Amino acid sequence: MTAEKNGAIRRLENKNKFRAKQPPKAPASPPRSAFLPVSRADMEARGWDELDVLVITGDAYVDHPSFGHAIIARWLEAHGFRVGIVSQPDWRGTEDFAKLGRPRLCVMLSAGNLDSMLNHYTASGKKRRRDDYTPGGAAGRRPDRATVVYANRVRELWGDIPLVIGGIEASLRRFAHYDYWSDSVRRSILTDSRADLLVYGMGESASLEIARRLADGEEAASLRDIAGTCWKTHDPAAANDAVALGSFAEVSADKAKFAASFKLFYDENDGIRGKRLIQDQGAWHVVQNRPARPLSTAEMDRIYALPYARAWHPDYDAAGGVPAFDEVKFSITSHRGCF
Numbered sequence: 001m002t003a004e005k006n007g008a009i010r011r012l013e014n015k016n017k018f019r020a021k022q023p024p025k026a027p028a029s030p031p032r033s034a035f036l037p038v039s040r041a042d043m044e045a046r047g048w049d050e051l052d053v054l055v056i057t058g059d060a061y062v063d064h065p066s067f068g069h070a071i072i073a074r075w076l077e078a079h080g081f082r083v084g085i086v087s088q089p090d091w092r093g094t095e096d097f098a099k100l101g102r103p104r105l106c107v108m109l110s111a112g113n114l115d116s117m118l119n120h121y122t123a124s125g126k127k128r129r130r131d132d133y134t135p136g137g138a139a140g141r142r143p144d145r146a147t148v149v150y151a152n153r154v155r156e157l158w159g160d161i162p163l164v165i166g167g168i169e170a171s172l173r174r175f176a177h178y179d180y181w182s183d184s185v186r187r188s189i190l191t192d193s194r195a196d197l198l199v200y201g202m203g204e205s206a207s208l209e210i211a212r213r214l215a216d217g218e219e220a221a222s223l224r225d226i227a228g229t230c231w232k233t234h235d236p237a238a239a240n241d242a243v244a245l246g247s248f249a250e251v252s253a254d255k256a257k258f259a260a261s262f263k264l265f266y267d268e269n270d271g272i273r274g275k276r277l278i279q280d281q282g283a284w285h286v287v288q289n290r291p292a293r294p295l296s297t298a299e300m301d302r303i304y305a306l307p308y309a310r311a312w313h314p315d316y317d318a319a320g321g322v323p324a325f326d327e328v329k330f331s332i333t334s335h336r337g338c339f
Contacts, residue, residue, distance in 0.1 A: 029309070029311045029312055029313060029314035029316070029317055029321075030309045030311050030314070031314070032045075032313075032314055033045070034063070034307075034309040034311075035061070035063050035309050035313055035314075036061075036063070036073055036074075036077065036083055036084060036085050037051075037084040037085070037100065038061060038084065038085055038086070038087065038100075038313060038315070039099065039100070040099065040100065040101070042084070043084065043100065046082075048082050050082070050101055050102070050103065050104055051082050051083060051084045051100055051101065051103040051104065052076075052081040052082045052083065052103060052104050052105045052211070052215070053073075053076055053081050053082070053083045053084075053103055053105055053106055053107075053108060053211055054083075054084055054085075054086065054100055054103040054106075054107045054108070055069050055072060055073045055083060055084070055085045055086070055107075055108050055109070056085075056086045056087075056089060056097065056107060056108070056109035056110070056150055056154070057069035057085065057086075057087050057088070057109070057110050057111075057112055058087075058088060058110065058111040058112035058116055058119075058133075058142040058146040058150070059087060059088070059112035059113055059133040059134075059322075059324075060087055060088060060133060060134055060135050060312060060313070060316060060322045061085050061087040061312070061313045061315075062311070062312045062313070062322050062324070062325050063308050063309035063310065063311060063312075063313070064308055064309075064310050064311070064325065064328065064329070065303070065304050065306070065308055065333065066113075066328040066331065066333070067113060068110060068112075068113060068166075068167055068203075069085060069087070069110060069112075070308060071204065071303060071306075072108065072166070072203055072204065072207050073085055074303075074306040074307070074308060075204050075207065075208060075303060075306065076207065076208065076211055077306075078302075078306055079208055079211075079212075081105075081211055081215075084100045084103075086099065086100060087313075088134065088141045088142055089150070089153075091142075091143045091146075091149045091150060091153055093153075094153055094156055094157040097150075097153050097154060097157050098157055102158050102161065103161075105162065105211055105214040105215055106161065106162035106163065106164055106210065106211070106214055106220070107154050107158070107161055107162070107163050107164070108164045108165075108166065108199075108207060109147065109150050109151060109154065109163070109164070109165055109166075110147065110165070110166050110167030110169070110170065111142070111145075111146035111147045111150070111167055111168075111169035111170070112133055112142065112146070112167065112169075113133060113167075113168070113324070114133065114168065115168055115169045115172070116142055116143070116144060116145060116146035116147070116169055117144060117145065117180075117181050119131055119133065119142065120139075120142075120144060121181065125181075127139075130323075132322070132323040132324040133322065133323075133324045134322070135312075135315075135316040135319035135320070135321065135322055136316075136319035136320050136321075136323075137323045138319075145169075146169065147165050147167070147169045147170050147173075147189060147193055148189060148192045148193045151163060151165055151193035151194060151195050152193065152194065155194050162196050162197075162210075162214055162220035163193075163194070163195045163196050163197075163220075164195060164196065164197045164198070164199060164207070164210060165189070165190070165193055165195040165197075165198050165199070166198065166199035166200070166203050166207070169189070170189055170190075170193075170198050170199070170200070171198075171199075171200040171201060173186070173188065173189035174188055174189065174190065174198055174200055174230050174286070174288060175188050175245060175261075175265060175277075175279050175286060175288070176188065176245075176248040176251050176252065176258075176261075176279060176281070178258070184252075185248070185251060185252035185258065187248055187281050187282070188230075188232075188279070188281055188284075188286045190230055190231075190232050190284075190286055191232060191281050191283070191284050191286065196220040196221070196223075196231070197210065197220065197223060197226075197229050197230070197231055198229060198230040198231075199228060199229055200228060200229070200230060200288070200291075201228050201291055201292060202228070202292065202294075202295065202336060203228065203292075204295065204299075204303060205227070205228060205292045205293070205295070206226050206227065206228035206229050206292055209226050210223060210226060210229075213226075224238070224239075224287070224289075225289065226289060227289055227290050227291060227292040227293065228289065228291055228292030229288075229289050230286055230287060230288045230289070231286075231287055231289075232281075232284040232285065232286050232287070233284065233285050233287060234283075234284060234285070235285075236278060236280070236285045238287070239276060239278050239285070239287040241276055242275070242276035242277055242278035242287055242288075243264065243268065243275050243276065243277050243278070244277075244278050244279070244280075245261045245264055245265055245277055245278065245279040246258070246260065246261035246279070247279065247280035247281075248279065248280060248281045248282055249280070249282070261279075264277075265277060268290075269291055270291065271291045271292065271293050271294050272293075274290045274291045275290060276288065276289055276290055304333060310329065311325075311329075312325050
């Protein structure tokens with residue numbers, strides 16, 4: 001081998017070593033126009049002076065159908081509603097919540113794809129140093145019990161606006177529930193959050209019906225018959241057809257009653273034969289309407305064919321993107337929920 005070839009090989013090896021030391025560059029996102037509005041400038045670019053529905057999420061905005069905020073927002077958009085997204089707002093004030101203005105119909109909010117407490121803590125209670133649903137994997141961009149905190153900020157900002165909560169954090173806390181983090185039984189998140197409605201399970205049908213009926217002029221307090229939702233009342237006679245679960249006072253004081261109440265609750269979570277349920281929370285009664293019917297194949301196909309950008313928002317490019325997106329960006333949905 002000649003000295004010239006040896007020198008060329010060494011130069012190539014040194015070049016490869018240099019490349020290996022460089023951090024990988026995140027791919028550039030599609031243009032802002034491919035995403036739903038996240039700022040006033042985005043709204044103005046579409047010729048909008050207000051939104052119909054504001055979606056608030058504890059996750060970074062990733063416009064991909066593995067993220068619940070993207071599915072609900074795109075589904076509403078596909079039915080003619082003007083939708084904008086506020087992601088990971090600073091909960092220490094109301095400025096971030098207000099940056100797109102008061103929406104015409106309602107606010108829909110979620111803590112994100114994961115329970116916010118699970119985002120923050122390990123099973124042993126240690127604080128996590130990373131949040132894969134945040135740009136760059138940074139921790140601390142959402143509060144503990146984010147659904148309750150966000151909802152109370154919305155109430156502080158727009159006291160009378162129709163407020164809908166959903167996502168896994170809300171769904172799993174819709175009745176009195178055991179809270180691992182405080183080692184206690186807590187009341188329904190619907191009462192703690194002061195929301196009007198809670199959407200549980202797969203939320204496309206319920207979210208669309210809520211938006212349509214509000215657009216038709218109905219009041220949030222009258223939306224008491226939508227499948228897949230929970231609402232609260234001071235008058236238990238308003239749901240006299242509902243099966244009564246053990247009261248909060250009973251299930252928080254007696255483990256056997258808690259177990260019996262949970263069994264009854266579990267048996268009625270069937271989209272075909274499930275019944276209405278009601279539970280006395282003390283100041284309020286929480287009513288769960290029967291589960292939403294399962295989506296048809298055609299409906300599912302339409303939902304997953306919506307014009308998602310299938311990328312994180314370009315605002316996150318400088319941080320290297322959103323780590324949670326890496327494992328799903330080439331995925332095909334095989335099931336929903338924990339298989």
